[in-house]
Amino acid sequence: MEELDTIPGGDSGRTEKARLSFLTYDNFPVGDVRRPVLASWVRSRRRNLPADRIDLPYVADPDLDQPLARSADPVLLRLHEHLDGQPISVILTERDGLVLRRLTADNELSRHLDRVHLAPGFSYSEQFAGTNGIGTALERGGPMHVFGHEHYAEDLEDLACAGVPIKHPISGKTVGAIDLTCWRKDAGSLLIALAKTTADQIRAALLRDCTARQQELVEQYLQAGRRTADMVLAFDGDLLVMNANARRNLDNSDQAAILAQGTELLTEGRSAVAVELPSGTRVRITCRPVPEGVRTTAAVLQVTPRAPGLGVMTVRASQPPPRPELPGMVGRSGPWLACCRDVDNAYRAGQWTVLSGEAGTGKFALARAAHQQNNPAGAVAVLDASSTSDLAADVEAELADDTVQALIIRHAERLTPPQLDELVGAFYTALEDRRTDPPWVALTLTVGSTDPDLGELLPLFPLTVTVPPLRHHAEDIRELVPFFLSRLSRGGLRCSPEALHQLLRSSWPGNTAELRQVLKQIVQHRRRTGVVALADLPADLQSISRRSLSPLESLERDAVIRSLLDNNGNRREAARALGMSRATIYRKIHDYGIR
Numbered sequence: 001m002e003e004l005d006t007i008p009g010g011d012s013g014r015t016e017k018a019r020l021s022f023l024t025y026d027n028f029p030v031g032d033v034r035r036p037v038l039a040s041w042v043r044s045r046r047r048n049l050p051a052d053r054i055d056l057p058y059v060a061d062p063d064l065d066q067p068l069a070r071s072a073d074p075v076l077l078r079l080h081e082h083l084d085g086q087p088i089s090v091i092l093t094e095r096d097g098l099v100l101r102r103l104t105a106d107n108e109l110s111r112h113l114d115r116v117h118l119a120p121g122f123s124y125s126e127q128f129a130g131t132n133g134i135g136t137a138l139e140r141g142g143p144m145h146v147f148g149h150e151h152y153a154e155d156l157e158d159l160a161c162a163g164v165p166i167k168h169p170i171s172g173k174t175v176g177a178i179d180l181t182c183w184r185k186d187a188g189s190l191l192i193a194l195a196k197t198t199a200d201q202i203r204a205a206l207l208r209d210c211t212a213r214q215q216e217l218v219e220q221y222l223q224a225g226r227r228t229a230d231m232v233l234a235f236d237g238d239l240l241v242m243n244a245n246a247r248r249n250l251d252n253s254d255q256a257a258i259l260a261q262g263t264e265l266l267t268e269g270r271s272a273v274a275v276e277l278p279s280g281t282r283v284r285i286t287c288r289p290v291p292e293g294v295r296t297t298a299a300v301l302q303v304t305p306r307a308p309g310l311g312v313m314t315v316r317a318s319q320p321p322p323r324p325e326l327p328g329m330v331g332r333s334g335p336w337l338a339c340c341r342d343v344d345n346a347y348r349a350g351q352w353t354v355l356s357g358e359a360g361t362g363k364f365a366l367a368r369a370a371h372q373q374n375n376p377a378g379a380v381a382v383l384d385a386s387s388t389s390d391l392a393a394d395v396e397a398e399l400a401d402d403t404v405q406a407l408i409i410r411h412a413e414r415l416t417p418p419q420l421d422e423l424v425g426a427f428y429t430a431l432e433d434r435r436t437d438p439p440w441v442a443l444t445l446t447v448g449s450t451d452p453d454l455g456e457l458l459p460l461f462p463l464t465v466t467v468p469p470l471r472h473h474a475e476d477i478r479e480l481v482p483f484f485l486s487r488l489s490r491g492g493l494r495c496s497p498e499a500l501h502q503l504l505r506s507s508w509p510g511n512t513a514e515l516r517q518v519l520k521q522i523v524q525h526r527r528r529t530g531v532v533a534l535a536d537l538p539a540d541l542q543s544i545s546r547r548s549l550s551p552l553e554s555l556e557r558d559a560v561i562r563s564l565l566d567n568n569g570n571r572r573e574a575a576r577a578l579g580m581s582r583a584t585i586y587r588k589i590h591d592y593g594i595r
């Protein structure tokens, strides 16, 4: 802490000049500025953060129903009370800098903190906010105070912050940070001392709550063991206890499978599940959270053997949920995986399938991937209704070819009713003539808000799989972006967290195809190596609203997008269909970042 004490007053014209010369002339003002601050400035510049303003993402609604927030709350309230109206803000963050709680008695300071987004739901991690008390303390893993011009972003120059990471009393891992922020003019060396004491008090509260919870856990575990002869396990984070019956009967992979199921039951708030363990044993797992009624990571599990014949779910030894590894397909979100699984199952069952969804969602790619997955050596024929002059004849020819194992027909929505009739005829003729093992046939159907009518063709296709729009599985963008960048730039290009964050915010009306196109343009016109920064994104993407949408707003955004798609992008028509004025739809398009 030697560096902290060498800054009397904490700020000076010297620091201001040093910052200016660092930002303007790339000078390294060693000696004029504290070493940890200079190191943080360098990191902030590498991340291409703006130095003239604070520009933060709203990350998520803070989750206050969690051990850190629950244990810290009484400590924060006591401190807030003791500060007795002084202009000092008491701030608690998660370990990634996300602000959970802010207590400020002074209205002027409170308004200023709102202006610079030092508020619940925003992240003050260094990667977003640059040098600051919270983010830099978390980055360094130790106490840090940052005064006035030491902040990287100019908007923070009137503030002084003292941040201290909070380490978990048992695991020793950083679980969050405490920060005290005041006006720069009021700051003194006591600020950091007070922040350290508060961090210690929160640690002690965490230990008390943890010990109390683990005591209760052991108590519940013993009680459960007394009530039953079944296998009983209790777990909480790193802690696991089990009775003799469980130790005798469960090998490592069965134990791991049971713990994974227990965690899932806790997360989903369910109380029981019937499963088949990796060893083949069929059991019912009952989960009792400890304590009950709050979100917790601790539970007592009772494991009861189940008679054969009763329905159970099979749990594989490798814990994570079964994942259809369709070649070349990226994404792990629930909606995307469910869709992959449906298409994969349909291929294996030889069930002809319609893949319907908005343009560019990956319908064709999915159908082709299912074929590659299940029959990589077999031939696949692809026809496009929008570019084939006599589709019916082409389909007949492909179906007559014994080597064709799969046939994918794209853009069925473009078929006129007479073409549809011809196609139905072609299918029936070919099926009558052909061998007993017809190929798998998939149709892709690009839809707006209404499904095009496939008429008599539909009975041939007993299954329709709806491929979700990208905005309904936006979390997959985190995987899709590096995947596309590495393919398009042959591995030379990465995406900065800020640019990725912005890509995650877009509504992607053109779906995955549009995301790929945007990245392709960046690779072609801007960069081939290095890091894609926010400034490399097209202008319309840079200005997208950064806040998270409520469920209602998401529905409204979807309705606007669908109406625009239905009306070929004509805003006047789209507004009329939605019963909105033109001015309103323009505002919604702007607010929701629809392009």
Ligand SMILES: Nc1ncnc2c1ncn2[C@@H]1O[C@H](COP(=O)(O)OP(=O)(O)OP(=O)(O)O)[C@@H](O)[C@H]1O
Pocket: 328, 329, 330, 331, 357, 358, 359, 360, 361, 362, 363, 364, 365, 366, 410, 411, 444, 445, 446, 480, 512, 513, 516
């Ligand atoms: N999950 C994914 N992983 C990797 N690439 C994907 C994924 N989804 C889509 N793509 C890619 O996105 C692009 C568009 O996909 P595709 O052509 O299959 O969309 P589509 O729904 O059939 O489009 P359209 O309705 O316009 O015909 C392709 O380059 C495809 O490879």
